[in-house]
Amino acid sequence: MMGTYLACTTPQRFGLEFNHKTGPRIFNLTTIYVLRQNRRAKLETSTPDYTLVNANASYLIKATKLVGITVFLKGKNLLNEEIRVHTSFLKDFVPRPGRALIVGINGEF
Numbered sequence: 001m002m003g004t005y006l007a008c009t010t011p012q013r014f015g016l017e018f019n020h021k022t023g024p025r026i027f028n029l030t031t032i033y034v035l036r037q038n039r040r041a042k043l044e045t046s047t048p049d050y051t052l053v054n055a056n057a058s059y060l061i062k063a064t065k066l067v068g069i070t071v072f073l074k075g076k077n078l079l080n081e082e083i084r085v086h087t088s089f090l091k092d093f094v095p096r097p098g099r100a101l102i103v104g105i106n107g108e109f
Contacts, residue, residue: 007044008087011037024060029053037086047086053078058106068108076100 015032036049058072076099077083083096 005039005041007041008089009037009039009041011035011047011049011086024063026056026058026060028056030055045092047084047091048082050081050083051079052081052083066109070106070108072102072104072106074100074102074104076102 011034013032013034015030017031018027018029020027030053032052034050034052037047040046053075055075055078056072058070060068060070062069077097078099080099082098084091085096088094
């Protein structure tokens with residue numbers, strides 16, 4: 001049919017990523033802006049635009065040929081946006097998680 005759109009079409013998005021490593025320290029900042037999706041198939045709903053900001057920082061405590069221990073801090077969805085992924089069949093019922101901070105230790109043996 002002419003004039004109709006495909007179902008679950010991904011909206012346009014733009015992103016920027018910054019990575020920095022100095023010795024045992026690593027920092028990463030990612031920002032993604034997803035445009036509103038109004039071009040939809042029948043029985044689909046629109047999804048609003050959103051900006052997703054994630055950050056990671058880690059520090060390598062010990063590194064040998066056999067062992068690596070890293071402490072890290074991760075921040076996800078730092079702007080606490082309500083994110084509804086247009087390609088998800090559950091978008092109208094379940095948004096993506098809000099802001100989260102994760103602290104941990106990662107060991108590689």
